[in-house]
Amino acid sequence: MDKKVQTTYPRPKKEILRIMRAADKNGQLLPVILEEFVQHTFSMPALWESREYFRKLGNEECVRYPVLFSHLALLSAMTGRLDEARAYVDAMEMALKYQASENTIYHEVCRCATEIVMPYTTDIRFLKDVFWLIEHGQVPVANLTLSASRPGILNGFRDFTRFGRYLEKYKDVITDTIEKLYGNAGKSVYEIMLAEWNYQKNDCFRALVLVTGTIPLIEQEQDMRCLFVALALQMKILIVNGQTKAAGPLVIKIRDRIHKTGWEELNTSLDALECLAACYDGRQEEVTEWLEHVAPDENHELYMMDVYAYLVKIRCYIQTGKYMVAHVLVQQLTVLLQQGNRPMDLCECYMLSAVICYKVNDEDRMFTELSKALEIAKKRQYIRLLADEGSCMAQMIFAYQKKYGTDGFTDKIMQFAAEVGRHFPDYLKSPIEYYEPLTKTEEAVLRLMGQGMSNSEIADILGKKTGTVKFHSNNIFKKFDVTNRQQAVNLGREIGLL
Structure with a gap:
């Protein structure tokens, strides 16, 4: 008799499709969606790629199974349509009122578990829902996960880095709450968040000690998402x-873990992080390769779970001289x-917008965008984010201080x-x-x-002597380190002058 093949969840995106x-x-x-996206763990990319099928569901089907409104709300949040996401959560809440009383707790869990990852949810409402879940023993919450982009973001939507200054002051309460939400991996989650906070304050050594110390504990728990964030940091x-x-x-170690655990949703952020390393080293061929063949495409629906990759892509656009498309993406x-x-x-985003303005010599707008970035960074102590x-940042801060004066915060950023x-x-x-x-x-x-014009033709158009054009041509050859016109033209196209 043939052995039954055991299915591993989350399923790969291609298999789900x-x-x-x-x-x-x-x-x-309907029955397949309920089986794959309600009964089992699924990856966010699989849900995203299946969005057209969810949108085929009728309202009656969703009312009968209100948990499906949760999936539709997630899909709306992934595209940044928060009003639509809120409407789906409201529809789910309305549908729950008509459910049998014995399902009340289960359906309230669905509502809370959805709202805690919605960007529009206030901090007070978030905490209220979290403590309700803890009070009713509905933890750990399966879909409350660390993002692949920031240790402090849950499910790629909410950002808790602004609470970093409270992590040590309220360690016991925070640790206890996180452990109840995440299960045994909770202590590691706290350590990672604390490491991120110390890194942002520029205490890099302490951040490294915290993160390397917690990696073995995470590996014991076999929590791939937490492990990814720790290794990425x-x-x-x-x-x-x-x-x-x-x-x-x-990178090899992380890819090996992803392959073994099936968490393919982490690959996009890992590819982006690897490309960022190439940016720092100035490995232009690798940057161009990622930009042209691997990076997420912003020309369709923006997928908010890939925000980290989009932010790296803006840097790649800048590093390859594509300032106009960089500007469009950062504004989106x-x-x-x-x-x-x-x-x-x-x-x-404000910081990268300032970099783009600096590159195209738009100093006034550069100051405006940099001021916005500095206002947030100073309030939240995002020192490393800018440094x-x-x-490029050092040069912008130098110009900024020359215009507006110096202060301790910008001095730190300048130094680092x-x-x-x-x-x-x-x-x-x-x-x-x-x-040059x-x-x-x-x-x-x-x-x-x-x-394709000759020196004499160029001289006629510019109103100069042919000898003068030859003089300028030789200067071009010297600055470009080439020996002839064709090489100069080819290089001009390559670096974006033509």
Whole structure:
């Protein structure tokens, strides 16, 4: 007799899509959705990729099974449509009123477990729902997970980094609450959050001690999501302190764990983190490869679980000289993040917007965007968030202090950003910045060269002598370290001048 193959959950995204397509074709969509997304653990990417099938469900089906409103609310939150997400939660609450009394606790758990990960939920309501779950013994909550992007974000939506200053003061209460929510992995969750807080304050060594000390405990609990965040934080600390060679073995270790546990939803953030290491090292070929073939596509629906990857993608756009598309993406994210409780990601967006403005010599707007970032960063003590941008941040802060004066906070950022810059002089340096700048006349000569014009034709158009055009051409060759016109034109296209 054949042995029954044991299914491992969460299922891979491709397998879920195959199952959903077959169910839709055979008219079995509702029972299959209930089986795969209610009865078993599922990954967020699998839910996201199945969104078209959920949207085929009728209102009557959702009223009969109110937990499905929870999935629809999650999908709406993933796209940043928070009003729509709220409406689904309200619909679920309404539907629960018509359910049998014996199901009251179960359905209240569904509502609370959904609301605690919604960005629109206030902190007071969040805590009220959390303590209700604890009081009724409905913990640990399966879908209350650490994000792949920030240790303090639950399910990629809520950001608790702003409460970092209270972590040590209220350690016992916080630890007890987290352990009840997360189960045995709770102590490790607290240690990771504390490590992130210490890292942001620039106590990198203590952060590293905390995170490396808790990794063996997490491995014992076999909690892949917590382990990923711990290893990713360890990797980031090593990278910004000049230890990018240590990133390679960690990436291999994390990929091995993901493969063994099936948590493929972590791959996107891991790929982005690996690409960020390449950005710091100035490995442009790897940056371009990730940007063109691996990075998430923002030209369709923005998937909020990939915010970390989008933020890395903005940096890649900057590093490859694609300032216009970088600006478009940062504005898209900013609009969505302003709606939710995401101060760290919003601060990062303002900072990256300032970097883009700095690169295109829009100083006034650079000051405006940098001021927004500094306002949030100073309030939340996000020192490393800004300082990790290296030389570019140091130069912006220098200009900012020259205009607005110095203070202790910007002095710290200047100091630490300069240290990162010394480790990584090529970070955020676009291709054009590797060459001595051309004068406006030289740029005009290069553009006309690119149109195939001779020196005499260029001279006629610019109203100059042919000898003068030759002089400017030779200057271009010297600055570009090339020997002829075609090489100069090719390089001009490569670095974005043409």
